Amino acid sequence: EAQVTQNPRYLITVTGKKLTVTCSQNMNHEYMSWYRQDPGLGLRQIYYSMNVEVTDKGDVPEGYKVSRKEKRNFPLILESPSPNQTSLYFCASSGTSEDEQYFGPGTRLTVT
């Protein structure tokens, strides 16, 4: 079954404790993105990747890092989480830049 998976689905952590949210897709897609969703703001792109070892900043990259060492995986790293990073995070992948993005199930992160 074609899918995008994210882990963990829920995470409560404290300020400053490094964390990683994993994202994996099994569709051999080149393009992957991370978004955060906050009420009234829609989805905002954090980082995107167009292929292995090719990543670039989206609209709200501050406080986040990503890597793309393998085509299927695109982890999101928060080196020192802060309360303003409390949000719902979605990973997405697509075959080209003009194709449907397939979203993962989301990760709800709370930073206290």
Next chain:
Amino acid sequence: GENVEQHPSTLSVQEGDSAVIKCTYSDSASNYFPWYKQELGKRPQLIIDIRSNVGEKKDQRIAVTLNKTAKHFSLHITETQPEDSAVYFCAASTGTGGFKTIFGAGTRLFVKA
């Protein structure tokens, strides 16, 4: 920075009526315009998309129109049904030289039976 404005933020219609959601984008390099539907507690899913070389696209009860000169695109849902109730997001994507995607803030659609 670049942005996408979406209106209205909330829309309530009677079952069987039509619903129209409008978006305006600022980046003239945008060339791909998808619409996503998000039901409560679920992930966004594509319902229709349009590319910059096309002015209109239809898929059963759903249609999208694009006016590149005005940087404006719209979603039209006809014969609305209660299961159309959800949040709808428009987006503008720039594929040339990158993969920046800007989403609108969303429209919450209520279809009353």
